[in-house]
Amino acid sequence: MNSLITEAQIQHYRENGFVVIDNFLSPGELINWQDAVTEAVRERNGKKMPSKDIKQGENDGINEDEEYFGKVFDQLLNLWQTNEKIKKLMTDEKIGKMAADLAGWEGTRIWHDQALIKKPWANPTAWHLDTPFWSFSDRSALSIWVALDDATLENGCLYFIPGSCHQTGFENVGIGKNMDAIFDVYPALKNINSVAAPMKAGSCSFHNGLTIHGAGSNMTNGFRRAMTCAYMPDGAVFNGKQNILSDEQVSRLKIGDLINDDRQNPLIYKR
Numbered sequence: 237m238n239s240l241i242t243e244a245q246i247q248h249y250r251e252n253g254f255v256v257i258d259n260f261l262s263p264g265e266l267i268n269w270q271d272a273v274t275e276a277v278r279e280r281n282g283k284k285m286p287s288k289d290i291k292q293g294e295n296d297g298i299n300e301d302e303e304y305f306g307k308v309f310d311q312l313l314n315l316w317q318t319n320e321k322i323k324k325l326m327t328d329e330k331i332g333k334m335a336a337d338l339a340g341w342e343g344t345r346i347w348h349d350q351a352l353i354k355k356p357w358a359n360p361t362a363w364h365l366d367t368p369f370w371s372f373s374d375r376s377a378l379s380i381w382v383a384l385d386d387a388t389l390e391n392g393c394l395y396f397i398p399g400s401c402h403q404t405g406f407e408n409v410g411i412g413k414n415m416d417a418i419f420d421v422y423p424a425l426k427n428i429n430s431v432a433a434p435m436k437a438g439s440c441s442f443h444n445g446l447t448i449h450g451a452g453s454n455m456t457n458g459f460r461r462a463m464t465c466a467y468m469p470d471g472a473v474f475n476g477k478q479n480i481l482s483d484e485q486v487s488r489l490k491i492g493d494l495i496n497d498d499r500q501n502p503l504i505y506k507r
């Protein structure tokens with residue numbers, strides 16, 4: 237695993253809110269990741285996340301319009317909680333350190349992982365922010381996105397609005413049908429052009445959860461699979477949003493409480 241983060245990458249990430257790391261996985265590691273994700277998704281049998289009784293593609297109360305959203309991608313969350321191989325990959329201290337180096341924090345906790353599988357002819361992923369969905373409000377939270385297939389301009393690679401993370405906030409427009417809905421909230425950012433992030437399978441990107449990003453539609457008859465994980469700083473506190481937490485977990489939290497339950501949000505790296 238190419239887990240060394242250079243000063244130039246940190247600078248690019250801090251300025252633009254994303255960075256692409258080519259050849260993150262070796263060919264052998266890529267096969268392990270692909271196999272682990274295939275196994276973990278199959279084991280779920282359509283169950284979207286361990287904490288809630290909903291099926292992938294059903295309305296999760298987060299993104300409206302299940303018919304459209306169900307065709308953006310198959311989305312399976314917290315596979316690390318149900319598959320030991322994924323747990324080993326997602327809790328890798330080396331990834332925790334990469335996240336800490338980019339974000340500039342002391343300790344990295346998992347928020348949630350997700351497999352995002354664009355099927356043939358999938359809808360585009362509308363421009364959106366990640367952090368406003370989450371149960372803590374922290375400007376430095378970020379995600380890794382690992383390409384399990386070549387992600388191309390044709391099959392739905394990621395796109396970013398560079399530097400947008402410096403001007404966005406915690407209002408959530410969700411991921412709807414209208415690509416441009418986010419610009420109703422941030423009209424000034426409409427004038428910045430996007431940057432495409434095509435990646436070879438085994439490459440990855442990191443993006444800040446407040447960077448406006450999206451992905452194209454899948455105009456091909458093949459799959460575009462990605463394994464992603466959102467990471468949060470150790471010390472983040474509950475903001476009152478349920479997101480992926482279970483009813484029971486939310487009932488135990490008050491706004492301002494530390495989110496530090498290692499069974500749900502393991503600390504995977506500490507300086």
Ligand SMILES: O=C(O)CCC(=O)C(=O)O
Nearest residue numbers: 352361366381451462464
């Ligand atoms: O893979 C996609 O289509 C979108 C990914 C995304 O929004 C994310 O990883 O935050």
